[in-house]
Amino acid sequence: MEETDEFLAMAKDRELQAAVDDSPPPFDASAETLSVLRDHWPAGLLCTAGVAAMAANYYLLGAYLRDWMITECRIDPLVASLSMIMGQAMGAAITPLAGWSADYFGVGRTNLAHAAASSVLALPVYRLFHSLRSPILVVGTSVVYIGLATGMSSSVFLWSVELFPVHVRGAGLNFYYNIGEGIGGLGPVVCSWLGNPFGPAYYTVVCSAMASVALATTVWMKQNGGPLQVTHVRDEPY
Template sequence: MSTTDQPQVFETAAIEDTSLAAFYRDMDTAERRTFWACAAGWALDGMDFMIYPLVIGTIIAIWKVDAGYAGLAGTVTLLSSAVGGWLGGYIADRIGRVRTLQFTILWFSFFSLVCAVVQNFDQLLIARAVLGLGFGGEWAAGAVLMGEAIRPQYRGRAVGSVQSGWAVGWGLAVLAQAILFSAFPAETAWRWMFVIGALPALLVFYLRRYVKEPEIAAAARQSRSGQQPSILEIFSGPILKTTVLASLAATGCQGGYYAVTFWVPRFLTTERKLSIVSSTGYLSALIIGSFAGYLVGAWLADRIGRRNLFLTFSLGAIAVVLLYTQLTLPNNALWVLGFPLGFFASGYFSGMGAFLTELYPTRLRGSGQGFCYNFGRGIGALFPFLVGALSNSTSLANAIAIFAVAAYAVFFIAAYALPETRGRVLHAEA
């Protein structure tokens, strides 16, 4: 009888010290190395993804691309990352988390360099699509690696703190934009942005030397005695309900995030009439709020639980998106609102990695977590395209609000229907 056919009885660990930094103080050397490797990987991942939204206005101007078609490159990247995440998670269940992480990082770093030398938008579209395969696989392998390497009482804070690396990467992308667009003409600066996106490849040297496979994952693969799980097993038995609801939750949280963050740079330079360089301060407020949201979300994931974190932040995100896009406010007020917008539109991600890790048995964890998160990423990938297309018939602010609010509503409903998993102990059963 397979694990998915048996009733699930879960053991939970008591969470005594709820301070944010408790997990790091109590880490051993191997856990800290894994933590920093995954944090750096996620930061560079975030930097690589956010480069395109930052240069989309330049590409539209240089190649005379329609806004909806330009948004399609972001959508295609995310759609292909959905496939890459599912496959990456499945491969991680078969050959290991660390080996899969190394391969996927090299993959999307190489294709970021390809993006830097393309000669027209169609070539860029293809390069971003292929890059997305590695982009999605990297998250799947890294999130499972972190979830299994950290003790259950600290898992929410540790995985959530790694998630904050995305805001750091976003900040690095904005900093690179300010420097490169000041030093070079726009026609070449955007290409150097994609060159910067190849930096994650350097992380592989650290992974090979210092990061080890989690014992629980190695034991699970060894106990299978050559019998590998089916890639479709997450759609069978009682696991199916978990997969459906978790996929909907991931769709809502990512659809809302991409509807906001992908188009806010364009919103500031068109409807708010800011230059690329002067918009940096507004994006900085958004990024600082995002970073704070990740850290607070990481703390709350262990303090109040994963579900309560999702419910609170989805409602907060709806409220702030409406304020940011629907009120006629001076630019100074918009700058202030950037902090809570980034805070609520990002902080719930701190609970997602740990939550998805805890929903699945070890033998299916990579497949389940990789599929659900990246299914959400794939459907959420439609939102940059849909927002761009709708902005042709209404304001960009209205388009952002419509799709973001709808996405966060789906997130709220799915999270409410899923169980709480805080402190769940993981086992090496196949």
């Protein structure tokens, strides 16, 4: 009986029907986008604000600081370029330290420390650049500041991922993370428009303060609960 053509056809039909019943519902991009905007906007606001500090430091220090040094501080173009290159290299070297810190102390606390330090140190460091005349001190300060500012924020993407539940993680992260990147990415444009010699410092302070509030909120909610339950995909610490 089990070897007849009729039985084999019936068994195949049952297998196909079971596969259809167990398959996930068809993907609906519009419904997922609507859910991200309507139901997950608190996580989105935190994500946007939290990314702002990293993005501001990345774009201002990576694309704007050299020209600012030359035009506002009268630093030699070669020294300014060398400062940028060595600072970015230091940031890449520090990235593993940021990963270790995220695992050991927690991704929320690591990025909170980065954002808080950035909001406090940005203005003094930019003023220091404005007053330095020794090429060695300019390069040394740049290596330390740019390295820490860009390298220690490298785990912010992991923090952003864990804000959204799995079923909307892709859409939520792509939408709100890129808004935060846009806020930071506008830094050079806004600072050029302001025309203030310390515009980059003020912009960094504002973005970093926003990020500090968002990061502190997620750390608090992870410990105490709240309207947004952080989707922390790893064990403690956070």
